[in-house]
Amino acid sequence: MGLSDGLFTLPYSLDINKIKHNQLYSKLMNAIPLDIQIKPITKTALLWLWRFSVGLLVLLVLGLAWLVAFADLFVAGSDLGYNLGLAGGLIMLSLLLYPLRKRVRALERLGQMENWFRYHMFMGIGGPVLILFHTTFKTGSMNANIALLSMLLVALSGVVGRFVYRRIHRGMYGREITLAELEAEFKERQEHIGSVFSLQPNIEHRLKDFHQAAFAPIDSTLHRVWRFMTMRHRGKKLSRRIRHDAKKVLVAEAKKQGWPHAQLLLNYNLAKRQIDDYLFAIIRLAQMAGWTKLFSLWHLAHVPFIYLLVFSGIAHVIAVHLY
Known part of the structure; x- marks a missing residue:
């Protein structure tokens, strides 16, 4: 052609004559610049709503972090600080269920891998955030610092792995x-x-x-x-x-x-x-x-980080309860 x-x-x-005589349609089309593609209004609105919600949540977490770090609302050893650390630690420990679900056949009936991966990704962010609030963003003893560093290494490694994962899989939770x-x-x-x-x-x-x-x-x-x-x-x-x-x-x-x-x-x-x-x-x-x-x-590096986190976390819990 x-x-x-x-x-x-x-x-x-395309009915050319109909378009030429439809002034409202012509005005609408003329309002659309050539450098964009037409997207459904509902899809665009939901996308911006999602971005706004995530941005609002990030701002809220940052505001709370500033209060915890500088307003001395609580200390790591208080009831609130202890419970935050306990919740964060249990969440991080539960992340080990994802690799078990992939490799143990007995767990195949416990939901789809897509849902497990969603949990692994979101809780991989939520767990470290709770532990950071537990520390009140201050360094402590040697064993606490090692556990914190191990957790940050695992979290950072997870972010890098997620970036690479999307390059060899279809969609956010797609197959390879x-x-x-x-x-x-x-x-x-x-x-x-x-x-x-x-x-x-x-x-x-x-x-x-x-x-x-x-x-x-x-x-x-x-x-x-x-x-x-x-x-x-x-x-x-x-x-x-x-x-x-x-x-x-x-x-x-x-x-x-x-x-x-x-x-x-x-x-x-x-x-x-x-x-x-x-x-x-x-x-x-x-x-x-x-x-x-x-x-x-990445997988070769990520697995040792997980083992380091588990051992350092156990050592930190034992040290806290003994001393």
Whole structure:
């Protein structure tokens, strides 16, 4: 389909005459800038409500932390301080149920792994927060400091692991992505990106150059690491440039052909999505092996931290009750 035909296959049939005579619809479409995609209002509202709620909760916790640290509301050895430490310690101990659920067949009936993972993630934050409040954000004895340091190492390791986990799994609680799935996804993107090449001759060359650079063999380990770390940033930068060029061509063609703004917007959004999806497919496929290796290395480091936390926590509890 050429430029004169609208360039892309639209997601639904577009009645040009009806749109031209519908002034309210035209005003609404003209109010939408070209650089955004249309999202359901309900989904956007829920997303912002979730962000606002999380931000409010963080501010509340920070305010309470400031009061506990500087207003001397209680001490670690008081009833409140002791109970906070006890609750936090039990929560941290309960996190061990997640790896047991994965490996012990007798526990398979105790809920889905997705729910266990949610508990492991959220309580992995809640437990350390309670223990930090228990300490009133002050250092104490040697055994207490070792237990606190061990807990912070486990919590920080969990945050890093969660970041890496999302790179090799679908969604926040999804299953692991296979290399075959990524290859199939990339082939599908290749089939759809062809229509974008007709916008400008150099778009195809730039996308293919990025693809070749992503998979080119490199002997230097340092250079491979640098390519791995910067590939996503370079992909986003290239995507912005190509979308900018595509938009200029589409705007010029819209003026020439007399397209309504709705058709221009739909064509641009489709081109934008195809460009982003194609580059993202390249990046995921090229980085898959690196993220998988990082996740394995993270697991080797995370498990010893857990053992250190358990032993130091037990030693701290014994020391508190004996002395």
